[in-house]
Every structure is written in structure tokens, then in C-alpha cells.
Amino acid sequence: MAKVLKVRSSVLNGYVEVAQSLGSDPDPTMRAVGIDPATLATPDAWLAAQVVDELLERTAVVTECETFGVRMAEGRRVSNLGLIGLVAREEPDVRSALTTVLRHMQFHNEAIRPRLVEFNGLVSLQIESETGMALGRQSIELTVAAISRILGTFLPDDWSPLSTCFVHDAPTTLDIHHRVLGPNVAFERDFNGLVLYSSDLDSPNPLSDPLFRPYARQYLDLLAPREDSSVDDRVRDMIEALLPGGGCTASRIARSLGMDRRTLYRHLSKSGQTYSSVVDSVREDLARRHLAQGDRTFTDVAAALGFSDLSAFSRWFRRYFGLSPTAWSAAQEHELDPR
Numbered sequence: 001m002a003k004v005l006k007v008r009s010s011v012l013n014g015y016v017e018v019a020q021s022l023g024s025d026p027d028p029t030m031r032a033v034g035i036d037p038a039t040l041a042t043p044d045a046w047l048a049a050q051v052v053d054e055l056l057e058r059t060a061v062v063t064e065c066e067t068f069g070v071r072m073a074e075g076r077r078v079s080n081l082g083l084i085g086l087v088a089r090e091e092p093d094v095r096s097a098l099t100t101v102l103r104h105m106q107f108h109n110e111a112i113r114p115r116l117v118e119f120n121g122l123v124s125l126q127i128e129s130e131t132g133m134a135l136g137r138q139s140i141e142l143t144v145a146a147i148s149r150i151l152g153t154f155l156p157d158d159w160s161p162l163s164t165c166f167v168h169d170a171p172t173t174l175d176i177h178h179r180v181l182g183p184n185v186a187f188e189r190d191f192n193g194l195v196l197y198s199s200d201l202d203s204p205n206p207l208s209d210p211l212f213r214p215y216a217r218q219y220l221d222l223l224a225p226r227e228d229s230s231v232d233d234r235v236r237d238m239i240e241a242l243l244p245g246g247g248c249t250a251s252r253i254a255r256s257l258g259m260d261r262r263t264l265y266r267h268l269s270k271s272g273q274t275y276s277s278v279v280d281s282v283r284e285d286l287a288r289r290h291l292a293q294g295d296r297t298f299t300d301v302a303a304a305l306g307f308s309d310l311s312a313f314s315r316w317f318r319r320y321f322g323l324s325p326t327a328w329s330a331a332q333e334h335e336l337d338p339r
Contacts, residue, residue, distance in 0.1 A: 005110040005133055007052055010043035011142075013080055014072040015059075021071075022063040029059050043082065049111035049133060056138035067176040069138035073145030074180045078153045078207075080146070084108055090208050094154045095201035098125075101150065103237070111135060112143055116241050118198055122162070126193040128289075137168050140192050145180050148194055154205050161196050165189035190295075231267040232278075239282045243306035250275045284320060291329050298325050 016037075019026035027037045033055045039045050060068040078085040078097075084104045091097040102114045111133045117124040127143055129135045135143075144164060152159055160182025170187040171177070177185045235253060242248035254264040268274060283305045290301045302313030317325050 005049040005130055006046040007049045007109045007111055008043065008082070009039050009045040009047055010080060010082060011047075011052060011109060012040055012055075012072075013043070014075055015055075016040065018068060018071045019059055019063060022065050022068075024059070024063045026059070029062055030055060033058065049109070053111075053136050053139045056142065057136040060138050066137075066171045067141075069140070069142035070145045070176050070180050073142050073149055076146040076149040078150050081108055081150070085150075089153075089205070090210075090212050091205055092208050092210070093201070093205050094151070094203045097154055097205055098151065098201060101147075103233075109143075111139075114147075116237075117244050118241055119244055121198050123196050123198050123201060124191070124193060125196070126191040128192075131289075140166065140168070144192055144194065148181055151194075151196075151200075154207065155200060155203060159200070160184070161194040163195040165191055165193055165195065167192050231264070232271055232273070235264070235268065235275075235278055236282055239279055240286065243279075243282070243286070244304050246306055246308070248279070248306055280320060283316070287317065287321075287325075291325065292332060294329070301325070 016026050019029070030037050033051050035047060035051060035055060039047065056069055060066060065071070078089050078101075081088065081101060084101055084107060087104075088097040088100045091100055098116075102116060105112065105114055111130055112135070113128045113130050115126040115128060117126065125147065127140070127147070144166070148161055148164060151161075161184065163184045163186055164177075164181045166185075166187050167189060168187060174185060238253050239248055242252070250264060251261050254261045259267075265275065268278060286305055287301065290296050290304060296304070298313070299310050302310050305313060307313040307316065314325060317323075317328070321328055323331070
């Protein structure tokens with residue numbers, strides 16, 4: 001039986017206020033999808049993600065407001081993330097604050113999979129639905145806009161993303177999107193998410209209190225522990241971020257972790273891994289994800305996995321999966337498992 005993905009009820013912060021501002025009584029709509037309105041009084045309560053998604057889509061129809069999700073995000077701050085936000089606001093710079101938020105996002109929202117890619121001075125923060133979850137327009141726009149507003153908590157008042165991207169088509173008017181997200185909002189793109197300068201993430205966090213930071217982290221570890229969230233996980237995260245740029249080397253990752261290459265190798269060997277095996281494992285996950293989605297060419301997938309050309313990707317794929325990318329994709333379409 002498939003796992004029921006859940007989100008915290010705090011995801012619906014602002015829902016009642018926005019619905020009422022549009023002349024709608026939110027209670028009947030909530031009850032129609034199976035949510036008790038009283039649940040919103042408990043911000044840490046879990047709700048089924050699919051039900052919340054249905055609520056947002058249905059409310060957008062009832063209120064005749066195609067910008068409902070973006071409107072909900074307008075008042076979002078890092079405090080809306082609860083415990084995760086408490087820890088993030090004490091990190092020394094914006095990069096570590098964002099990393100904290102993304103690393104622990106499953107404690108707040110199980111339905112999304114954030115992915116950070118950095119290349120040539122730009123950062124692409126991509127929001128993907130978890131496997132088996134198809135998020136609607138309102139959920140996507142709420143999530144992307146909320147993350148943008150949360151980032152804005154740490155940056156100057158006039159900051160906005162270099163670009164905010166959505167896969168779906170544009171609404172009738174962009175007034176609300178521009179008010180919440182800034183002037184550069186693009187639709188019918190390859191991903192949902194944000195593009196910003198790497199230098200934005202290198203900015204110091206003006207909210208940070210160094211004396212409080214260790215206590216906040218200890219509290220998070222007690223209430224939201226990750227399974228072995230140390231070196232192995234960080235290496236995987238960094239490999240995924242660096243693969244598209246072609247600069248994914250063991251030396252670079254070791255330096256970023258504050259160690260030399262030999263120390264990195266020793267850490268990985270403790271869990272029976274090598275650097276190459278971790279790279280292959282990350283590539284396998286990415287290949288499965290991209291090919292299953294079916295919205296990228298093989299050349300694009302090859303680049304995303306850090307291969308110099310399509311032939312190099314094809315050789316690796318056949319060696320690792322035992323089939324060509326074309327044959328594997330065809331097998332997936334017929335619901336066969338080629339492995």
C-alpha cells in the first residue's frame with residue numbers, strides 16, 4: 001500500500017483570511033474535502049497532502065481566483081516553518097539557512113522534493129512533487145512563492161528572485177504574481193522554482209544570534225532527527241547540486257565539507273561506499289526520475305547527470321541498467337521493471 005504523504009496544517013496559514021477576503025466562507029469547502037476547520041488551530045497537525053491540494057484547487061474555483069495560492073504566500077515568513085524556521089533563522093548566512101530548510105522539509109511537507117543546482121554564479125531552486133504525488137497549480141504556486149518570501153526574510157527589503165519559474169501557463173493577469181514575487185515571473189518553463197544569484201546565498205544572515213544557534217540545532221535534533229544526516233547525506237546533496245555544472249569532484253566536495261579528500265574517502269568507506277559509488281547512485285536516482293517524468297530529451301538528461309555528451313551517458317546507462325535509455329523508457333511505459 002502506497003504511503004499517504006502528509007503536510008503540516010501550517011501549510012494552510014492564511015487560507016481562511018484569503019478566502020474571506022474574496023467573499024467566500026471557507027468552512028463548507030474545507031468540510032467538503034474532509035478537513036475539520038478546527039484543525040487549523042493546531043499548526044503542527046498532519047493533513048493528507050492530496051486533500052490539501054484538492055482544497056486549494058476547489059477553493060480557487062469557488063472564489064473564481066486563479067491566484068489563490070500566491071495570495072496565501074504573501075504573508076509567509078520563516079516563522080511559518082515552525083521548528084525548522086527557528087533553527088534556520090539562527091544560521092550564519094543565507095546559504096546555510098536555506099540548506100537547513102531544504103534538508104528538513106520532510107518534517108513540514110512530505111509532498112515536495114526541493115532540489116538545488118548551482119552553476120556559473122547562479123542557483124536554481126527546483127520544486128518537484130514526490131513520487132506518486134501530482135500537485136495542482138495552486139499548491140505549486142503557494143510552495144514556490146512561500147519559499148521566495150521566506151528567502152526574502154533574510155535578504156534586503158527590495159530583494160526578489162532573478163526569475164520565478166512555473167511549468168504551467170500564465171494566469172489572465174500577473175498583477176498579484178508581480179506584487180508577491182517581483183517583476184520577473186515566467187511561465188511554461190522546464191521547472192517550478194526560483195533562479196537567484198549565488199551571491200544572494202553568500203549574504204550574512206542579519207537575524208542570526210550565534211549564542212542561540214547550538215541550542216536551536218539541538219532542539220531540532222531532538223524533535224526532528226534525520227537518519228544519519230551527516231557526511232553521507234551531505235555528499236549526496238552536493239553531488240546532485242554540482243553534477244549539471246561538470247565540477248563535481250571529490251576534492252571540491254571535501255573542501256566544502258571542511259576536510260581533505262582522504263578524510264572524505266574514510267567517511268564513505270565506513271558505510272561501505274566509495275566516492276564513485278555514491279556518484280553512480282545519485283545518477284541512478286536522477287536518471288530514473290527524469291526518464292520516468294518523460295519531459296526531457298536524453299541529451300538534457302545526460303547534461304543533468306554531468307555527462308559531457310549523449311554517447312557517454314548512453315554507455316554509462318547501459319552498463320548500469322543493462323539497457324539503453326530508449327529501451328528502459330519503453331519498458332517503463334509498459335509498466336515493466338527492466339531491472
